[in-house]
Amino acid sequence: MTVEPATQDKASTYFEEARSAEVVNARMGADVDPRIKTVMASLVTHLHDFVKDVSLTSEEWFEGIRFLTAVGHTCTDWRQEFILLSDTLGVSMLVDAINHHRPEGSTENTVLGPFHVAGAPRYMNGANICLDGKGEPLVVRGKVVDHRGNPVAGVTLDTWQANDEGFYDVQQRDKQPAFNLRGVFESDEDGRYWFRSIKPRYYPIPYDGPVGEMLKTLGRHPNRAAHLHFIVMKPGYDTVVTHIFTPDCTYLPDDAVFGVKDSLIADFRHVDDAAQAERFGVANPFWLVEWDFVLAPKAAGSDADWSIETAEEDRT
Structure with a gap:
């Protein structure tokens, strides 16, 4: 005996250009997680609208597939080309922005970037993280405070x-x-921290792969504005993933991954004072930046405390 499927307007399930997204989204099962259903339905709708809006050709569609395949093939244990793609399209910054609405005055986030490495050495305050002695000496110091100061x-x-x-x-x-220019510090009883390093300079993101091809096609350069990365964290506070930028960098206005925010541009002072240099244990002259981090309390019901290990898992 032949069993017929449940009564349904079969014509409504067949693909039609005008109803393409509707037909695809109707295939989702009834027991799909509600959040997955919301995200995927929106993705399919916007993707189909994009294809129609630009009248995508078969050749262009295939070139897009080729590009994404090349992005995947370029990923390694230490290079994440998909993160690079997300960064250069401004998606990383947008996702971060909508997920970190903090009280006014709190330190702002920016992109993690693809080069964080878990397990960096833990140092006492004042240590020098420049292990090869190359570069202009820099002293970084400041304090960590809550939103009340x-x-x-x-x-x-x-x-x-x-x-x-x-x-x-x-x-x-x-x-x-190994671990040159990397270190993990801890604020003291007064919230203060300090360490020695070198003045950062601008640099190009990796552009020998498909993301680099894309930037060239779009007439964009691959350079990041000069910066130091920080992850600042303590249980009970919203983890800050951020940079501080030098004010004299040419690429501040057009950082390749849109990572610059006005509040993160620091004051790097050039100091020519032999006595101060001796106190800090650096060659004279040197650079000095004083930077305070303002932490916001973790919102009730938010995710578990973020960790360095979490960042490493996300990077890979």
Whole structure:
């Protein structure tokens, strides 16, 4: 005996150009997670609208498939080309922005970037994270406070940066010491921290792959404005993933990944004072930046406390 399917307007399930997104979204099962259903239905609708809006040709569709395939093939254990793609299209910054609405005056987030490495050495305040001695000496100091201005002790500050040639240690494994220009510090009982490093410089994001091809096609450069990375975290507070930028960098207005915010441009002072240099244990002259982080309390019901290990899992 033949069993007929449930009564249904079969014509309504067949593909039609005018109703393409509706037909595709109707295939989702009744027990699909509500959030997945919302996200995927919107994605399909916008994607189909995009194809119709630009009248995408078969050749252009295939070129898009080729591009995304190349992006996937370029990913390695230390290079995440899809994160790079997201960064250069401004998606990373947008996702971060809509997920981190903090009280006014709190330190703002920016992109994590693809070069964070878990397990960096933990140092006492005042340590020098420049292991090869190359570059203009820099002293970074400041304090961590809450949104009321009270010092916060025991805060973890994970910092990393490129060298004076514009490369991270993982990009020059044969030239830089492991964990060069990386370190993890902790704020003291007064919320203060400080360390020694070198003045950062601008550098190009990796542009020898498909994302680089895209930037060239769009007439865009691959350079990031000079910065130091920070992850600032303590249980009970919203984790800050951010940079501080040098004010004299040419690429501040058109950073390749849209990472610059006005509130994150710091004051790097050039100091020519032998006595101060001696106190800090750096060569004279040197650069000095004083930067305070303002933490917001973690909202009730928000995700579990973020960790350095979480960042590493997200990166890979």
